[in-house]
Amino acid sequence: MKGTNLGEFEELVLLTIAALINDAYSVGICDELEKQTGRTVKLGVVHAVLNRLEEKGLVKSKLGEATQARGGKRKRYYSITSAGKSALLKSKEVRDQLWSMIPQLSLKRI
Amino acid sequence: MKQQHPPRWATRLLRWYCKPSLLEDLEGDLNEYFQRSIKSNGVRKAKLIYVIDVFKFFRLYTIRKPEFITLLMNFIMIGSYIKTSGRSIARNKLYSTINIVGLAISMSVGLLMISFISDLLSYDDFHEKKDRIYRVNTTRHYLEEPVMNFASTSVKAGKKIQETIPGTETVTMLRRDFNYDATVGENILPISGLWADQSLFKVFSFPLLQGDATTALKEPYSIVLTEKSAKKLFGQMEALGKSLKIDTTNYLVTGIAKDVPKLSHMRFDALISFSSIELMSKSDPDFLSWESIWSNYVYILLPENGSIETLQTNLDKLSALENAAIQNTKNELFLQPLKEIVIGPHYENEIGKNLPALILYVLGGLAFIVIISACFNYTNLSIARSMRRSREVGIRKVVGALRGHVLSQFIVESVLISLLALLFSSLLFLLLRNQFLSLHHFISDLVSLELSAKIILYFVLLALIVGVVAGFLPALFFSRINALKVLKAASSLQLFRHVSFRKALVVIQYTFSLMFITVTILGYNQYKNFLAFDLGFTTENILNIYMQGNKSDLIIHELAQLPEITQLSKSRMITSLGSMYGSQAKYTNSQDSSNIWLNVVDENYMPLHQHKLIAGTNFKLRPKKGEESEVIVTEQVLKRFNIKDKDPNKAIGEVLTIDKKNLTIVGVLKDFHYGSVDKPIEPVAFLYSADEPSGYINAKISSNDWPATLASIDKAWSKIDKIHPLDAKFYNEQIEQNYSWFSIILKVIGFLTFLAICIASMGLFGMVVFTTETKLKEISIRKVMGANEVSLIYLLGKSFLLLLAIAAIIALPLTYLFFDKVVLTQVAYHKPIEWSELLVGSLGVLIIAVLMIGSQTLKVARTNPAEVLKNE
Numbered sequence: 001m002k003g004t005n006l007g008e009f010e011e012l013v014l015l016t017i018a019a020l021i022n023d024a025y026s027v028g029i030c031d032e033l034e035k036q037t038g039r040t041v042k043l044g045v046v047h048a049v050l051n052r053l054e055e056k057g058l059v060k061s062k063l064g065e066a067t068q069a070r071g072g073k074r075k076r077y078y079s080i081t082s083a084g085k086s087a088l089l090k091s092k093e094v095r096d097q098l099w100s101m102i103p104q105l106s107l108k109r110i
Numbered sequence: 111m112k113q114q115h116p117p118r119w120a121t122r123l124l125r126w127y128c129k130p131s132l133l134e135d136l137e138g139d140l141n142e143y144f145q146r147s148i149k150s151n152g153v154r155k156a157k158l159i160y161v162i163d164v165f166k167f168f169r170l171y172t173i174r175k176p177e178f179i180t181l182l183m184n185f186i187m188i189g190s191y192i193k194t195s196g197r198s199i200a201r202n203k204l205y206s207t208i209n210i211v212g213l214a215i216s217m218s219v220g221l222l223m224i225s226f227i228s229d230l231l232s233y234d235d236f237h238e239k240k241d242r243i244y245r246v247n248t249t250r251h252y253l254e255e256p257v258m259n260f261a262s263t264s265v266k267a268g269k270k271i272q273e274t275i276p277g278t279e280t281v282t283m284l285r286r287d288f289n290y291d292a293t294v295g296e297n298i299l300p301i302s303g304l305w306a307d308q309s310l311f312k313v314f315s316f317p318l319l320q321g322d323a324t325t326a327l328k329e330p331y332s333i334v335l336t337e338k339s340a341k342k343l344f345g346q347m348e349a350l351g352k353s354l355k356i357d358t359t360n361y362l363v364t365g366i367a368k369d370v371p372k373l374s375h376m377r378f379d380a381l382i383s384f385s386s387i388e389l390m391s392k393s394d395p396d397f398l399s400w401e402s403i404w405s406n407y408v409y410i411l412l413p414e415n416g417s418i419e420t421l422q423t424n425l426d427k428l429s430a431l432e433n434a435a436i437q438n439t440k441n442e443l444f445l446q447p448l449k450e451i452v453i454g455p456h457y458e459n460e461i462g463k464n465l466p467a468l469i470l471y472v473l474g475g476l477a478f479i480v481i482i483s484a485c486f487n488y489t490n491l492s493i494a495r496s497m498r499r500s501r502e503v504g505i506r507k508v509v510g511a512l513r514g515h516v517l518s519q520f521i522v523e524s525v526l527i528s529l530l531a532l533l534f535s536s537l538l539f540l541l542l543r544n545q546f547l548s549l550h551h552f553i554s555d556l557v558s559l560e561l562s563a564k565i566i567l568y569f570v571l572l573a574l575i576v577g578v579v580a581g582f583l584p585a586l587f588f589s590r591i592n593a594l595k596v597l598k599a600a601s602s603l604q605l606f607r608h609v610s611f612r613k614a615l616v617v618i619q620y621t622f623s624l625m626f627i628t629v630t631i632l633g634y635n636q637y638k639n640f641l642a643f644d645l646g647f648t649t650e651n652i653l654n655i656y657m658q659g660n661k662s663d664l665i666i667h668e669l670a671q672l673p674e675i676t677q678l679s680k681s682r683m684i685t686s687l688g689s690m691y692g693s694q695a696k697y698t699n700s701q702d703s704s705n706i707w708l709n710v711v712d713e714n715y716m717p718l719h720q721h722k723l724i725a726g727t728n729f730k731l732r733p734k735k736g737e738e739s740e741v742i743v744t745e746q747v748l749k750r751f752n753i754k755d756k757d758p759n760k761a762i763g764e765v766l767t768i769d770k771k772n773l774t775i776v777g778v779l780k781d782f783h784y785g786s787v788d789k790p791i792e793p794v795a796f797l798y799s800a801d802e803p804s805g806y807i808n809a810k811i812s813s814n815d816w817p818a819t820l821a822s823i824d825k826a827w828s829k830i831d832k833i834h835p836l837d838a839k840f841y842n843e844q845i846e847q848n849y850s851w852f853s854i855i856l857k858v859i860g861f862l863t864f865l866a867i868c869i870a871s872m873g874l875f876g877m878v879v880f881t882t883e884t885k886l887k888e889i890s891i892r893k894v895m896g897a898n899e900v901s902l903i904y905l906l907g908k909s910f911l912l913l914l915a916i917a918a919i920i921a922l923p924l925t926y927l928f929f930d931k932v933v934l935t936q937v938a939y940h941k942p943i944e945w946s947e948l949l950v951g952s953l954g955v956l957i958i959a960v961l962m963i964g965s966q967t968l969k970v971a972r973t974n975p976a977e978v979l980k981n982e
Contacts, residue, residue: 026139043139044166051132051171063134069145071115073138 006058006091012037013049014088017059018080025064025075026050050078058084114153116144116160124164127173136167187515188522195523198499199530205495209488209527212872214534215865216484217576221539222546222559223477224568227470229557233373233452233463237315239411242279243448244418246271246408246425247457251440261407261457262286266400266432267443268408275424280411282309286461287405288382291833293355294343298833301339301356303380305387313411320350321365330385334365339379361386372558375451375462376407400432401439407461410445418445463556480865483619485580487872488524490612492584494880499588500596507593516589524581525574532573542861549854613913616877619870620917620959626863627951628925632943633856636934639941640849641842645686646782647719649841653823654684655807656837660830662801668826669809674819677810679714682802684841685794687848688786695795696767697751704750706743706768706793707784712800716742716779718810725758726777729798738798741766741773744781746793768795783939786848790938808841867955871962874910878963882906882970890975902971907963914959922948 006014016032017024026046033041053059064075080088121137128136140163147156199206234240248263268283285305292301310316311323318326319337326334333354340349340363353360361382370377391397412418425443433440446454453467503516511519547554657665662680669675683691692707713729715721729740743766745758754760758778765772784794799805813819820838827836839847882889889902897905926948934940 026135027142043143044163044169047136047139047167048169048171066138067142069142070138071141073134073141075138076135 006087009045010049010053011088011091013046014053014058014080014084017078018085018088022077024078029078053084054078056083057081058087114145114148114156116141117157120161120164124167127168129172129174132172136172140164140167184518187518191519191522192526194519195526198523199527202495205491206527208872208875209491210531210534212487212868213484213528213531213576213580214538215868216480217528217531217535217572218538218542219865220477220481220572220576221535221569222542223473224572225539225543225559225561225565226546226557227474228565228568229373229559230453230465230470234375234448235373236371237448239313239315240448242412242414242416243313244410244412244421244445245448245451246410246443247446248403249442249444250403251442253438259455259457260403260459261446261451261461262403262459263406263408263443264400264403264441265406266398267403267428267441268406269398270428270432271408271410271425275421275428277413277416277421277424278410279413279416280309280312282313282409282411283307283384284310284376284407284409284461285384285387285405286407288380290356292343292361294352297343299343300833301343301380303339303378303382304376305384306381307384310381313409316370317368319366319368323365326365327381327383328385329362329364330383330389331359331361332364332383332386333361334367334381335363336367336369336379338369340366375448377462400436400441403441404459409448421445465556480869481576482579483869484872485576487869487876488527488580489583490873490876491879492520492524492581493587494876494883496584496587498883500591503588503591504593504596507591508597513589516591517585520585520588521578521581524584525577528573528577528580529570531576532569536569545857549857550850612877613909616870616874616910616913617917617920619866619873620914620955621921623863623866623870623955624918624921624952625925626859626866627955628922628948629929630856630860630863631947631951632925632929633852633859635947636937636940637849637852637856640787640852641846643783643787643939645787646780647721649686649719649845651811652719652841653809653811653838654841654844655809655823655827657803657805657807658831658834658837659803661803662805662807664830665807665827668829669807669823672819672822672826674811674813674822675809676812677714677718679718679808680712680799680802680805681715681808682710682799682805684806684808684844685709685782685784686786687844690785693769695747695751695793697753697764702751704793706747706750706795708768708795708797709784710797710799710802710805712798715796715808718808721782722780724778724780726762726775728777730776731798732800733798735799735801738771739774740776740798741768742777742779742796743775744779744794746781746791747795748778750793766795768797773797787939788937867958870955871958874913874959875962875966878910878966881909882966886970886973886978889970890973890978893971893975894979899968899971903964903967906967906970907960910963911960914956918952918956922952 012033013029016029016036020028020032026043029050030041030043030046033046050059050061054061058081059078060081061076061078064077066072066074124137124140125133140160143163144156144160147159151159237243245261246263246267248260248267250258250260265283265285268281271278272281272283283306288305289300289302291298306327308324308327310327311318318334321334326332335343335349343349343354344352349363350366351363353362355361367381388397396402410421412421422445425445429440429442433442446457451460452463453465453470456464456466506516506519543559547557547559655665666678666680669678683689690707691709692705694703695706696703713732716723716728723742724745726742729742731740733739743761745756747753747766748756748758748761751766753764753766753775761775761778764775766775767773779794779796781791782794783791785792809823811819823838824836827838885906889897889906892902892905926943929943934943
């Protein structure tokens with residue numbers, strides 16, 4: 001499988017899924033991302049990323065209830081797998097490690 | 111608020127391309143977004159965004175991948191489709207034949223147009239650098255005269271471009287009008303070609319078989335011959351390095367070029383070095399003038415990355431500079447790409463052929479209409495017969511065929527039929543091609559219509575397209591059939607709802623057919639009438655020999671020794687062929703002058719042509735040129751000038767002034783047709799001349815062996831003129847040729863008639879089949895109740911006969927009025943239209959139609975009612 005390394009946007013999507021817990025479906029993820037990051041997020045991009053994450057085995061999905069707004073179509077809810085969890089943890093670890101290497105002083109000077 | 115829906119077609123598109131596993135989610139998302147964007151953007155914009163999103167989601171991961179098994183199935187099924195289609199074609203021989211023949215006839219027109227248009231478009235394609243070659247044309251403003259565009263330009267322009275203008279790779283100059291008699295040893299043969307400079311071969315691809323392309327046209331008095339003209343002049347001898355004589359100058363043959371292809375806008379038998387004409391025109395001040403733009407052609411080869419705009423700007427500068435130096439005239443140069451010379455705007459002094467691009471569209475459009483109507487007929491006929499096929503489709507569906515399978519089955523069938531039609535139409539094409547080429551020498555000179563791999567590919571492509579287009583609607587129709595309903599009761603099928611539309615179509619088709627056929631018949635009778643028309647003199651067995659500058663007495667002396675030639679006369683021109691030669695004439699009133707037509711003849715002319723003298727005599731004097739004092743006039747002349755109250759006998763001795771010469775009337779002729787028959791008779795006078803070097807000798811011949819007579823005349827001619835071949839034509843043939851435009855139009859209309867009748871008959875046939883098959887049950891019940899065959903045929907046929915009657919009622923009076931009020935008013939001497947002429951053609955067409963209706967209805971009327979009703 002092509003690297004378990006996460007891209008920046010992939011990581012954001014994965015985190016959002018984890019954060020939303022029970023309401024993580026494509027449009028919801030899209031909205032939440034927009035709210036949190038303040039940038040416009042295209043549905044198409046989110047879809048592509050969700051598809052890729054599922055292929056990588058980092059998330060799994062199941063179909064939920066149908067609503068009027070969706071023209072009677074069911075939502076697909078995503079939840080994080082253990083592989084996804086470890087990928088997130090790993091990337092956080094890498095970051096923390098790097099952060100810890102920066103002496104306070106050198107950051108302040110910039 | 112009403113619930114809004116996204117555009118349905120977009121959703122359908124999404125469903126079509128999207129993977130089933132992703133579809134539901136995606137569709138839901140888009141819908142949610144749509145509802146949301148209605149609130150923020152309004153319905154219209156929301157719909158647009160939805161459509162855009164549908165297209166945006168067309169990505170690699172969303173699209174449905176074709177599954178191997180479906181591909182394999184399709185592949186296997188195609189074999190089966192071909193097999194079943196073949197069986198169905200073979201089983202219904204009549205319908206297949208009608209379909210195939212109908213398509214073939216229309217397609218042959220399409221093939222003809224394809225090869226014609228493709229020939230036109232491939233003009234000058236053989237030049238390797240064709241995309242970089244431009245011709246320098248001239249726009250001429252002279253005083254207040256209308257501005258004219260010329261394909262030619264001045265020698266000076268060519269020289270200036272060569273010397274001063276940057277941004278050209280090569281410039282070549284040509285000059286037309288090289289027409290001379292060349293002497294090689296004993297042989298003297300006419301030769302025509304172009305003057306050209308040595309860069310010609312760098313610009314154009316006219317390969318040299320022998321000689322050096324870089325130097326062949328460099329030296330003055332060198333000539334490059336084509337293979338053909340070299341053979342003509344030198345026979346089997348090696349021509350390269352030999353010389354030939356024109357007038358008093360010797361030209362050295364420096365090269366042998368391959369014959370010029372037919373599809374070349376410039377054609378020549380020989381190329382003569384441009385330096386020769388420069389030497390010869392040394393003393394001519396006009397030769398190098400900016401204003402003499404009449405005979406020269408300049409072509410520019412643009413460098414690989416050259417800019418046409420920069421070049422044009424430079425040309426504009428050059429024009430402005432040169433125009434400042436002259437008065438009254440302004441010549442502006444402009445460039446024209448090589449490929450637009452033949453198919454493109456028309457300029458004066460074209461070096462070769464030129465046709466407007468419009469002609470391509472018109473021809474293409476005509477072919478398109480013909481083919482589309484044939485396709486429509488196929489569609490019509492196939493759906494009309496759907497009763498028979500619907501059960502088969504039902505079974506197929508029950509066994510597991512999907513809509514797509516049925517669709518492709520019927521498309522395969524129609525493609526198969528159109529491919530078969532292609533075979534027939536190719537044969538027809540070969541026949542039509544010769545007819546088309548021989549319509550007019552202009553056409554046979556323009557195109558060759560040769561088959562090539564490319565053309566054949568186009569043909570097959572056309573057949574495939576026709577097959578798909580013709581078969582699409584029936585295929586769609588069959589694929590929508592509900593298997594359950596069909597198997598339960600075949601007659602429950604909802605066929606066309608637009609029956610009145612189809613009836614209108616049949617009426618229109620028949621109206622056109624009837625009009626075409628009557629026009630053809632009427633036109634043909636008028637044409638016959640032209641040929642057999644009594645011109646007022648005889649043209650039987652008269653051979654007109656063009657003098658080509660020879661002394662007529664010498665030829666007459668030779669011809670008089672042939673026993674087959676009974677009479678000989680001389681004339682300046684041949685009358686009744688449309689060419690005219692006239693002058694101003696006056697009678698006593700010097701204010702009243704009028705144009706009269708003239709012919710200059712000798713004393714034998716009138717007896718030979720049996721012109722009828724009403725009064726007076728033939729020419730009595732034999733004056734020399736310029737000393738004529740006698741004239742013979744027609745009755746119309748007396749009428750025009752009111753000479754002696756139009757009394758022929760008293761008019762003798764009156765003096766008429768023609769061309770400022772006073773001439774005494776010695777004879778009065780009965781009126782005859784000097785012009786062509788479509789023009790009214792006008793005043794004519796005969797003047798006397800004993801010798802007309804640019805005229806004709808008229809020989810009256812009585813012979814049983816025409817070829818031998820002609821051969822001996824040829825021999826007599828060649829004793830006097832060794833250079834020019836004999837140019838002799840029979841008077842009757844010349845008259846026929848004079849009306850050849852009429853026969854061309856007739857042939858074209860005749861062919862269109864044939865097409866129209868074929869298409870109309872197929873359309874009608876489809877209707878009849880459709881009606882009879884849908885009414886099968888009704889007829890059976892009627893039969894059971896005691897109806898006899900005749901009344902059934904009447905019942906089924908009367909609606910069609912009504913349609914035909916309507917068509918005839920529209921077509922016949924229209925054609926009559928068209929001919930009587932439009933066509934025949936243009937023709938001064940015509941036959942009146944007879945009703946029988948109008949009716950014969952229509953009757954023919956109607957009989958065909960009635961036979962078709964009759965045969966089908968009879969078939970149905972004869973079916974055993976028990977058979978039909980049992981199945982229900």
